[in-house]
Amino acid sequence: MGFMYAAYSIVWVIIFGYMLLIGKRHSSLKKDIEFLKQLDK
Amino acid sequence: MLRTALTIAKKDIYSELRTKQVLGTMIIFAGLVILVLSFAFDPANNTTKAVIPGAVWIIIVFSGILGLNRSLVSEQRNDTMHGLLVAPMDASSIYLGKFMANFSMILIVEIVSIPFLFLLFDFKMNSSIFYFILVLFVGSFGFIAIGTFLAALASNSKSSEMLLPLLLFPMTSPVLIGVTQATKIILINMEKLPNAIAWMQLVAAYDVIFFVLCFLLIEYVLEV
Amino acid sequence: MSINLEREKVTLPLEEVVQTKTTMLTKVLYGGMVVSMLAAFYFIFLYAEIEKTMGVVQKIFYMHVPSAWVAFLAFFVTFVFSILFLIKRKRIYDTYAYVSAEIGVVFTTIVLTTGPIWAKSSWNTWWAWEPRLTTTLILFFLYMAYLMVRQMDGVWDKKARLAAVFGIIGFADVPIVFFAIRWWQSKFHPIVFGDGPSQQGGGIAPSMLVALLVAITAFTFLYAYLLHKGVSFENMKIKVGHYKEKLRERLEH
Numbered sequence A: 001m002g003f004m005y006a007a008y009s010i011v012w013v014i015i016f017g018y019m020l021l022i023g024k025r026h027s028s029l030k031k032d033i034e035f036l037k038q039l040d041k
Numbered sequence B: 001m002l003r004t005a006l007t008i009a010k011k012d013i014y015s016e017l018r019t020k021q022v023l024g025t026m027i028i029f030a031g032l033v034i035l036v037l038s039f040a041f042d043p044a045n046n047t048t049k050a051v052i053p054g055a056v057w058i059i060i061v062f063s064g065i066l067g068l069n070r071s072l073v074s075e076q077r078n079d080t081m082h083g084l085l086v087a088p089m090d091a092s093s094i095y096l097g098k099f100m101a102n103f104s105m106i107l108i109v110e111i112v113s114i115p116f117l118f119l120l121f122d123f124k125m126n127s128s129i130f131y132f133i134l135v136l137f138v139g140s141f142g143f144i145a146i147g148t149f150l151a152a153l154a155s156n157s158k159s160s161e162m163l164l165p166l167l168l169f170p171m172t173s174p175v176l177i178g179v180t181q182a183t184k185i186i187l188i189n190m191e192k193l194p195n196a197i198a199w200m201q202l203v204a205a206y207d208v209i210f211f212v213l214c215f216l217l218i219e220y221v222l223e224v
Numbered sequence C: 001m002s003i004n005l006e007r008e009k010v011t012l013p014l015e016e017v018v019q020t021k022t023t024m025l026t027k028v029l030y031g032g033m034v035v036s037m038l039a040a041f042y043f044i045f046l047y048a049e050i051e052k053t054m055g056v057v058q059k060i061f062y063m064h065v066p067s068a069w070v071a072f073l074a075f076f077v078t079f080v081f082s083i084l085f086l087i088k089r090k091r092i093y094d095t096y097a098y099v100s101a102e103i104g105v106v107f108t109t110i111v112l113t114t115g116p117i118w119a120k121s122s123w124n125t126w127w128a129w130e131p132r133l134t135t136t137l138i139l140f141f142l143y144m145a146y147l148m149v150r151q152m153d154g155v156w157d158k159k160a161r162l163a164a165v166f167g168i169i170g171f172a173d174v175p176i177v178f179f180a181i182r183w184w185q186s187k188f189h190p191i192v193f194g195d196g197p198s199q200q201g202g203g204i205a206p207s208m209l210v211a212l213l214v215a216i217t218a219f220t221f222l223y224a225y226l227l228h229k230g231v232s233f234e235n236m237k238i239k240v241g242h243y244k245e246k247l248r249e250r251l252e253h
Helices: A001-041 B001-020 B021-040 B045-077 B081-086 B091-120 B129-154 B158-173 B173-187 B190-221 C003-009 C014-018 C025-047 C057-089 C091-123 C130-150 C156-188 C208-253
Strands: none
Touching: A001 C057, A001 C091, A001 C208, B001 B021, B001 B091, B001 C025, B021 B081, B045 B081, B045 B091, B045 B129, B045 B158, B045 B173, B081 B091, B081 C014, B091 B129, B091 B158, B091 B190, B091 C003, B091 C057, B129 B158, B129 B173, B129 B190, B129 C091, B158 B173, B158 C130, B158 C156, B173 B190, B173 C003, B173 C156, C025 C057, C025 C208, C057 C091, C057 C156, C091 C156, C130 C156
């Protein structure tokens, strides 16, 4: 039983971790865009 | 195409024979691997016999990787790669030439270091030397064929020395599995020879498939 | 050379880049993923019967197998787009190949973590050099190497070309690896691990099969969603890169 919980939690930790990573990349790109906008003015 | 490939192979081997830098390094490195193996596995112990077949391939793989790295990186570093590419020949003949040079180099290393290994570990070979040479040939062929290709791929990177093993080891794992199994059977229990031959067939099939694949794809790797 | 090519392209105004438009496809994929994932959980925990010998632990199966399927699918997609890239030389193919490989590595990691947990509970050992597990491990290393090739320095089209070549050879390697390991292992573990629970050799109950199929659908939706999201992100990044280039040129003059 414990093994099952461990496995399921690891699966979702990995999937959400990956989604979080994508989100992080996204926000860093957003920051880049903001900076470029400032520069453009 | 074969003629131009031979020219490249000859060029590589001549320049190597003048400096003896890479070949010397490879052989000394092979000796050092044997030394390290003797620390890890007591040569006086009888059970060590079991690790000899593996040791043969550890030597070939590690010293092979040194040579593979050099063969393409030196071209890249001296900027002679562009010279080769604009020369009137196919990318595949460059690959073939490099392959032949590397293959003859690894054969020299094997000829020198494997008798040394047997000597230092007091390994009496009482099995068919023909099959042993055959398995060495088949295995080295596959390893060097794919190794030359991946070295060409990795040489585009600044840290190709680090990249090449990462690319090469997983890719050659079928060759390494097959060839260590076959060597084990040939060196230790000859009775199971049909098994060893089956393994060699597998490795040979791998060799053919990847040699053809590398041949087809090399022009994309060596594009300017 | 390629840098010049990139410059010639018309760079879109920044406003157009920034707005993250939620297209129909995104919505469909997201909705499909959520619905099918909830359905999968229902089928796994409430519908499928509990396996007799292994008990509840067997439910790891419903995450393990779909992840493996998605990983293989992802690597296959990488393979196909690598070939397409080498033929057509369009950047979008390269982006697809890259994102798909990355997702594939993520799902291979899931397979490699759930596999040992399951092995521990049912075979009482963390790791068995069983063909499937070993192949997955080698696959993991292969595609890590693929991602390493992508980290190389240089212009994008060189990286894309080399990565595409590696993606093709790497995928061609997979069946041979599996075959070699299967053959190798059959000499040592004749039946014990060869017929492990991950194989459906023993036949599984219909309710389990339904749950498995639903889980596979859910994971495929998840993959499609991640792929779509990743690709649109990469496209945005490329556009921002172009824009940066253009801005720099303007500031220099």
